[in-house]
Amino acid sequence: MLNDPGLYGPRRPLPLRVPPVPGESTGSFVNRLAHANGLSLAAFLDRVGQGEASADPGRVEKYPQCTEMYVNEAGLRYLAVLADQPPLVLQQDLPSLGTDRIPAGQEEESAQWRWPWEPLSGHLVRYCPLCGDDLDIGEAVRLMSPDSWQVCLRHGYWSDDSRGRGPDFVHLAELPETMAAHRVRQQLAEQWGPAGEELFADAFQVAVHWWTRMPDTVCWVQRAWTAGLDAREMRAAPVVIYPEAAELARAMLDFECAGQRDAAGRTQWLARVEQLMAEWGVDVAEGRQPLLVWLRRHRLEPPAAANPANRCPLILAPGHDRIASRAGSVSQRSCLTWELGMAAADL
Secondary structure, three states: OOOOOOOOOOOOOOOOOOOOOOOOOOHHHHHHHHOOOOOOHHHHHHHHEEEEOOOOOOHHHHHOOOOOOEEOHHHHHHHHHHHHHOHHHHHOHHHHHOOOOOOOOOOOOOEEEEEEEOOOOOOOOOOOOOHHHHOOOOOEEEEEEOOOEEEEEEOOOOEOOOOOOOOOEEHHHHHHHHHHHHHHHHHHHHHHHHHHHHHHOOOOOHHHHHHOOOOOOHHHHHHHHHHOOOOOOOOHHHHHHHHHHHHHHHHHHHHHHHHOOOOOHHHHHHHHHHHHHHOOOOOOOHHHHHHHHHHHHHOOOOOOHHHHOOOOOOOOOOOHHHOOOOOOHHHHHHHHHOOOOOOOOOO
């Protein structure tokens, strides 16, 4: 698709080019492009087409960590000309410009943009500042992330969508177990594909259940303090439960690969995980419930043609697949449907 803005669109790019960061929010990219060329956000948007921001457009420019921009097809062509980037490149790097986010329209439709106060999906998460320095960006970059956090293993940074409450980043140098857990998550995805990602999501959701009911578990409190966070602050939960979620995901993988799904096999696996819980300081009686829910949804064998012994692909039980999504956040990728932040009574 060529950069053809149509009859009324911009004819040439802005003088200074700003490459998008893969995964960046459209609002973050547009802000950087405008500022690099000495334009206010409002002046830039006048070149992209017609649109309507939130009830307070000034607030949109002041708080880019809260808002996201969306365009139609004509607006994408305008933006591509101004940025001097092919539309497909922008769509590849900026998730909110994906085809699922751009309403189909007619060729003669006017360029339009929307800038609601809240993103339509996902979370705005700060990009690692040292990665930004390596790219000589010089301005805060925000990613559009399916989860409310991102981990940079290269520099040991944990960032989230905290929007200015507390530290912008958590330095993981003193939490090596959290960095190791993220590596486990990556390894599961690389080795087992979507099933590996979904097993981590299941394990993470179990840990969310535990943290919601038992936030004062000693190892989690200690990690929160090390990270400079309040132990009962919801923002702390993903950081502190990551190591247990990763180890539990490995145990869930062992269950799937063993194929021993009868009552004896489930009982044996549950006893093993309860032993791990005791080692972590998680109350076994309180923490058993989400494991029993997980076992019920994984009790049936997957189709024989997808034998886990073949290592790839690993297909999970029908009870899991009926609920879990193949995309989205950890809660959406899991067959356990509770959300971080739910009241304990609702879990």
